[in-house]
Amino acid sequence: MRVLLFFVVLLFATVSYGQSVNPYVVGTLYSIGEKCGTTNTTQCSDLTPSAGFSIKQGVCAYLKGYSNSPSSYNISSDGSLIIENYYETNNDYDCTEITDKSKFANGECSEGCFSSGLSYLFDLSTSTSTTPAPSDSFLTIKSSSQNCGQDWEQTWEQISFAALNICTVDTTTRNSFILSCPNGGSQGLTVEYFSDPICGTTSTSTTIPLEQSDCNGYQLYFSIKESELNDLEISYEKQYVEKLVQNKDVSNEFSDIYMMAAKLVFEDQLTSLTEIILEKDLGSIKYQLSSELRRNSNFFKDSLNSEQKIKNKSSTKYEEEEEEVFEPPSLNRMSLFFSIGTNDFEIFKYIFEQGGYNLVEFRDPVTGITIFHLAMMLGNKEILEYIIESPKIKELKNFTFFDTMDSFRATGFDYAKLKGLLPTNTPPIPNSIQIYNFNNSSTFENFSIKELESKLNIIYTSNVLSTNDYLVDLLFSSLQINPDLNFRNKYLSLINNSGGEENVILGFISESVGWGLFAGKDFKSGDFIVRYGGMITMNDKMETTNYNMMISNEDFGLDASKYRSMGGMINHSNKFKNAESECIFEYGCEQALITATKSIKKGEQIFIDYSKSFWGENQNDSEQMIELGGKNDYPSLIKF
Structure with missing residues (x-):
């Protein structure tokens, strides 16, 4: 990919x-x-x-x-x-x-x-x-x-x-x-x-x-x-934010995973204040922060310096001396991030009002994440509304982080859409899907999305969703995105405008085989066919790996078992494969699409070699997998 x-x-x-x-x-x-x-x-x-x-x-x-x-x-x-x-x-x-x-x-x-x-x-x-x-x-x-x-x-x-x-x-x-x-x-x-x-x-x-x-x-x-x-x-x-659907259970889960990860990642760097914040102890936070501010009223501002100047006492044989020593910036600059991660509005508000607002412009140096990205991932409307309405943020000249893009090609809104907290129209959901041979009728008909979801027991999803596990993993990731601008320019607008449903026909084959996806028009090699929608899920937490497409993060996969689009209806064939899966990393995750690898005539069934596109070359021998193409009881062509 x-x-x-x-x-x-x-x-x-x-x-x-x-x-x-x-x-x-x-x-x-x-x-x-x-x-x-x-x-x-x-x-x-x-x-x-x-x-x-x-x-x-x-x-x-x-x-x-x-x-x-x-x-x-x-x-x-x-x-x-x-x-x-x-x-x-x-x-x-x-x-x-x-x-x-x-x-x-x-x-x-x-x-x-x-x-x-x-x-x-x-x-x-x-x-x-x-x-x-x-x-x-x-x-x-x-x-x-x-x-x-x-x-x-x-x-x-x-x-x-x-x-x-x-x-x-x-x-x-x-x-x-x-x-x-x-x-x-x-x-x-x-x-x-x-x-x-x-x-x-x-x-x-x-x-x-x-x-x-x-x-x-x-x-x-x-x-x-x-x-x-x-x-x-x-x-x-x-x-x-007004449109954001808040789910307290999901926010609490995100907070628990985030706090645990932060403790592990920064174990050797935690300061007295940040350690207390990660314990979600407001009383101790107030005591510690008030002590820090008494010693240094510019406590938060100074934490942003690339190097901090400190007094270090050294003793010689004759007298004790003080010398200036420089050390790397402390983790206190992450205080506002951690306060949001607690999912506790009172903790966030207290730290913000005590000078934490000076950390608003700080971005994670590796991921480019801002506090708005994190707040959107969390999905706490009270925290988000406070950030948006804060006079301290509005006073910042020539600064806005609401539209800031991080290292993973995403704004805060993109992450809320990844979690399903905000509606998205990229791509638009079609009104209906063309169906062939339902109940062995040998006829064409159109199913509404609700009908299709009921028949297949799925939630139709043309775009990509993600779990909290994936987002927290991304927050602490050093993932580097490799550019392929020609590929992106060719396909991104196509997959944003359509899931490709108008390009295909969903055909019922038999009770033993189930469904297959057929070309609704002629395709040339390299043509976009459909998107592959699903939920980015940790591999260890998948109920089944039958619909697991690989992504660049080897601990996760794009799971289409429950959340699925037409891309998830394509069958496997090593001998008759005529399409492949590819990805564009955009909006915080890999956007999967299916493209033709050769000419495909209208009515022909679309096949992918699952062994390479989904489970990896070393995990399954394609010759041992069930060959679903080219059989008499498995038609590869719809005759119009």
Whole structure:
């Protein structure tokens, strides 16, 4: 399996729309190749986003007039945020072929008009780096280049424009993005796009210079000022915490495992204070910390120094002398981490208020973990809400750790999603799965996810979940991620947008064999087929190893016995294998996917050699395993 890594910059900013002073123009993009006059009102009305429209030179735009106030809201599929406001429409429609630098509007306007609701094309290909970009710009990109920024054609089919620094969803790709114009646009447009539809996970940032001509997109000028929209800033981290499902038993288990591990790992480094914190003794903590602060009011600040200066008494034959000695930083810098690990709000609050807030910016030097990562892993809402609302943290200039990524490619929110404490839409859960030959009917039908879960006695999971054991192990891990950027760039957006369910058919074979997975379309070698969802579990705690896929941490595996996706329905064959499992290390764990190793025709069964992909070459002899392919009573082909 490959372990992959890529470097990104994070930025989160969301706003909600209030009632604008004047209505503004919105619309949608015609299908490529359509001509003006072939208006499809159903398509246009169904696909119209509220904040803007995609447009390209020579392509028709279908524009609609909107009233000022929203008539309905579209909630993101994980239920966390409003991602679109739909407005009541009037009957003022227009279809116009857009040409270079022409303006289009819902109504009449003379050249140079800047009334609300008007938009103007700004052609990037004919601009220079000295051309200022308006501060209230919008953007649309449709790229055919091989290397436009971060190679847009592999990431986006199109980008609808959005107000600068507003996190907006592209409904076509189920992704989201933020735009900014540094230095008035003289350095180009910075586009930051997210795999998560609510701007809640890792992002990639790229800058498109204005003189770049190989991106056939346009910057759109929008005349409505930000102040006219009466925007209200939203604390996205607070909304996430409100959505967090707290499970006290799970939090207590995490705390017990974490505290035990910390005692073992730091046994020889524990200070008087940290040892007491790990014992969860608030009375002793108060006594010890008050003593430390009486001796040194900068106790916590000094603990962050790379070297600590101490007085050391040495005696000679004639007199006793004091000399300055330097020693490595003490473990007291971990005091705030350990206080969170206790899962005791009063312990955390006391240490924080007594000066522990000075440790907020400290990150584990090996893992890059922050206190917010740890608090999210723990899942204690009281501690999380205190961190988010703390004035001491808000006072820190140019600092935010809510979107900080650690060494394992994860934010704190990613870990909460790994534990199932936060909803996730990466990838989206399908409405149904195509089934063949259920009850030996030799017919096709669609099962809802609930029906499928009932028939197979599983919990359908396209993404990856984890146990507390895995997260604590990661906290004290020195795991190094080996990058394979080409592989990551090829597959990450695919597996974030889909679990691959639309690519396959789940076929019932026989009572003795059970189910198999069949190609729902033709595949070429290297094509993404499906994701392999499951729960990262300690090998010693698995009830069965029949669905255990190996990961880089040899003590754990991706267990699909209970939590399973279509990837877990693939059967073994050494002789007829046509696919393999691979991994991208992202969001704190390995994201497993199945890819084709050769051409697979629609209807053919998909096989993997389990001996290498799941249990390891030295654990099972593939020739001794049951060969499930190529038998008369085990059809390898669905005939359409």
